[in-house]
Amino acid sequence: MFPTPIARTSSGTQIAYKIALPVALVLWLLPLIAVALTSVRSAGDITAGNYWGWPTSFNLLANYTAIFENTPIGKYILNSFKVTIPTVIGSVALSCMTGFALAVYKFRANLIVFFMFVAGNFVPFQILMVPVRDLTLNMGIYNTTAGLALFHIAFQTGFCTLFMRNFIKAMPFELIEAARVEGVSEIKIFWYVVLPLMKPAIAALSVLIFTFIWNDYFWATVLTQGADTQPITAGLYSLNGQWVAAWHLVSAGSIVAALPPVLMFFLMQRHFIAGLTLGAVK
Amino acid sequence: MSAYWKKNQQRLAPWLFLAPGIFMFLMYVIIPIFQSVNISFYAWDGLGEREWVGAGNYVELMDDEAFYTSLKNNVLWLVLYMLAIPAGLFVALFLNQTVRGIRIYKSLFFFPFVISQVVVGLVFSWFYDPKYGLLNIFLTSLGFEAIPVLADETWVTYGIIAAGLWPQTAYCMILYLTGLNAVDPEQIEAARLDNAKGFKLLWYVVLPQLKPATFIAVVVTVIGALRSFDLISIMTDGGPWGSSRVLAFYMYEQAFSEYGFRMGYGAAIAVVLFAIMMIYISVFLYKMYRDERGY
Numbered sequence: 001m002f003p004t005p006i007a008r009t010s011s012g013t014q015i016a017y018k019i020a021l022p023v024a025l026v027l028w029l030l031p032l033i034a035v036a037l038t039s040v041r042s043a044g045d046i047t048a049g050n051y052w053g054w055p056t057s058f059n060l061l062a063n064y065t066a067i068f069e070n071t072p073i074g075k076y077i078l079n080s081f082k083v084t085i086p087t088v089i090g091s092v093a094l095s096c097m098t099g100f101a102l103a104v105y106k107f108r109a110n111l112i113v114f115f116m117f118v119a120g121n122f123v124p125f126q127i128l129m130v131p132v133r134d135l136t137l138n139m140g141i142y143n144t145t146a147g148l149a150l151f152h153i154a155f156q157t158g159f160c161t162l163f164m165r166n167f168i169k170a171m172p173f174e175l176i177e178a179a180r181v182e183g184v185s186e187i188k189i190f191w192y193v194v195l196p197l198m199k200p201a202i203a204a205l206s207v208l209i210f211t212f213i214w215n216d217y218f219w220a221t222v223l224t225q226g227a228d229t230q231p232i233t234a235g236l237y238s239l240n241g242q243w244v245a246a247w248h249l250v251s252a253g254s255i256v257a258a259l260p261p262v263l264m265f266f267l268m269q270r271h272f273i274a275g276l277t278l279g280a281v282k
Numbered sequence: 283m284s285a286y287w288k289k290n291q292q293r294l295a296p297w298l299f300l301a302p303g304i305f306m307f308l309m310y311v312i313i314p315i316f317q318s319v320n321i322s323f324y325a326w327d328g329l330g331e332r333e334w335v336g337a338g339n340y341v342e343l344m345d346d347e348a349f350y351t352s353l354k355n356n357v358l359w360l361v362l363y364m365l366a367i368p369a370g371l372f373v374a375l376f377l378n379q380t381v382r383g384i385r386i387y388k389s390l391f392f393f394p395f396v397i398s399q400v401v402v403g404l405v406f407s408w409f410y411d412p413k414y415g416l417l418n419i420f421l422t423s424l425g426f427e428a429i430p431v432l433a434d435e436t437w438v439t440y441g442i443i444a445a446g447l448w449p450q451t452a453y454c455m456i457l458y459l460t461g462l463n464a465v466d467p468e469q470i471e472a473a474r475l476d477n478a479k480g481f482k483l484l485w486y487v488v489l490p491q492l493k494p495a496t497f498i499a500v501v502v503t504v505i506g507a508l509r510s511f512d513l514i515s516i517m518t519d520g521g522p523w524g525s526s527r528v529l530a531f532y533m534y535e536q537a538f539s540e541y542g543f544r545m546g547y548g549a550a551i552a553v554v555l556f557a558i559m560m561i562y563i564s565v566f567l568y569k570m571y572r573d574e575r576g577y
Contacts, residue, residue: 002462002470002488006379018381025390031405031448032393034416051414094303101299105292111574113300115567120311122505122563126533126552130321130328130545131314154310157303186295215398217512222534233400237516240404247408254404258397265396269389276453277460277498 039063039251046247063252071242072227073253076235079224080260082145083152083231084213088206090153091160095205096198098157099164100190104176114165121158125218128155136223148223148231152213160205163278167201168194204275207268211261232257315556322549328538332546339550348524349551352532355439356508356558359528362443363450363507367499370454371492375484377455378462388459395452403516406445407432432518435525442513442526450506454499461495462488497569504562508555529555 006017026033034052040063041055050056067073102114132151133142141147171194179189220234227235236257243249265272287294322339324332343349377388394402409415412430422428431441465488473487489496511530514520520527520535527535529551537548 001378001467002465002483003375003378006381017379020376021381021387024376025387028391029393030416031409032397034409035401035405049414051408052416052419094306097299098303101296105296107293107296110296111571113304115570116312117303117307118570119563119567120307122559122566123311123315124508124530124552124555124559125511126530126548127318127556128311128314129318129534129552130537130549131317132310134317134328135309135314151310154306157307158311161303186291187298190299211396215400217398217400217515221515233398236398236400236404240516250404250408254401258401261396261398262393265392266389273456273460277457277495 035251035254038247039255041248043246043248051247059248063248064256067249067252067256071239071249071253073232073235073239073256075227076230076232077256077260079145079229079235080214080231080233083149083220084210086146086149087152087156087213088209090149091156091209092202092205094153094157095160095164096195096202097190098161099168100194102161102165103168103171104173104194114161117158117161121155121162129222133222143224143226143229145224145229145231148219148229151219151223152216156209156212160209163205163275164198164201166278167198171197200271200274203268204271204278207264207272208275210264211272214261318549318552318556321546322553324546326543326545328543328545335546339547342547343550343554348527348532349529351524352527352529352551353554355526355528356555358439359443359446359507359510360504362440363446363503364500366447366450366454366503367496369447369451370456370499371458373451373455374458374462378459388456392452392456394449395456397449399446399449399512400516402445402449403513406441406448406513407517410441433522435522438518438522438526442510442517445517446506446510446513450503453502453506457495457499457502458492461492465491501562501566505559508559508562529558 006014009017037055038046038051040058040060041050042057042059042062045051045056098117102110136142136147136151139147141150175193175197176189179193184193214231215233216231217233217237220231221237224230224234230238236253239253240250243253321332323334323336325335325338326332373391377384377391410417410431412418412428412433417431418428429437431437469487469491470483473483478487509530510528511534514526514528514531515534518526520531524532533548533551533555536544536551538545
């Protein structure tokens, strides 16, 4: 193991390490801790400039109720779910099929199709922006959550295909061969043989895509406007403009916005990391 | 029909499975790339008639001060963002232990990557606040003068990059933690018996084994640097006086903002950004192609 396991070092180093760990963590997360603390401060603390000291009073309920009552943050959150959940389902479903096709069948265009998905996934968003906005306008779904979700489904299919294809490629091919010998049709092989084995990949991709899409800001500003359709990232930005210097409310809003992906991460941590670090180990 | 399917299903099935995915991807990703290239040869406000201007937009770019500022900032982002890789490695080495509770530490260190860049941007603009921000409280307590980072042309881009490095370091850390997990312990012990330790051990024995992790870290960091848009939009909106723009942001600003819709000019900027990105995409694809051949 590298570096040397701490248990094998002198007791002085061990103590130093055990102190350094929490200290480093607090420093690392200091910005977030400050936000969490500020989200329970009173307006008086903010005007007095008490940003970093202990709050004079804890207004947890008052602040969080205030943002839900006085702003459309609830709507923004709902919109985020309306974009994120269909995207997760859509892109995972599409990429189960494309990944299967590219991993299992040998045909001449295989690598070309695969590379198209991979390359497209790295493209800068700006080169798609004008045509995608036009396309969405022409389809009559500009400024709808469906229009935004549809684009996300298409774009995320690139990354998901890369992921699924490599996952299926690592499966034992004999399973498929055996089924073919039995005369099972290709569609049934996909549905009954391969798909059940893809559960871990589906779980990993779902949490990853959920986080990516929940946190998307660029496309939200390009394809939607206003509280009726905009997701929380874009909503938070416009709220920030309205709440000038109301940092306790901005902070509470930020915490609410960050909560769903954070919960997702903690509940599905192993899948999340397995998805993210795909390819980091040979 | 069914007889034909039975005979040819292994040839037809892949295309059946691919059709919906390819259709969506062509419609929303591949075709728009070519459309953008096409639009970049026109003057167009997004609504009225397009007017063919040939290379006019590109010629204009060559003389556009703001374009060079954006390009320079993009280079700055690319270079400085790379710091996330050694920083991530450093944090990963620090956390690669087996003491009690280390798993919780690892996930908490990873936290910044999970939250939205909008939140990261808000948090950092507040950290840099000239009056109440922690940075300036710290600076003034040491007797320095406060720096209004986000309103200062010389500091603003560095300030935003620093904010971006926070989640990016967390990302690289998790890549390296996974990589370190897979490092062959016998090789390490053998090297230790040969008296290798510390930095030399890291450099000659551990890092070569972390190569796949480093590769992915470089790829995602380059992409992240070239995609920098969210933080700039949230923290400064390109300011002060456009000094924190990057190509991605400048393109957006030109294509639709209060300055009027200049879709053609915006598209030309996007094409330049795309060309830069294409270099990295090609390297990545080439490496993948080699790996595929190795199968």
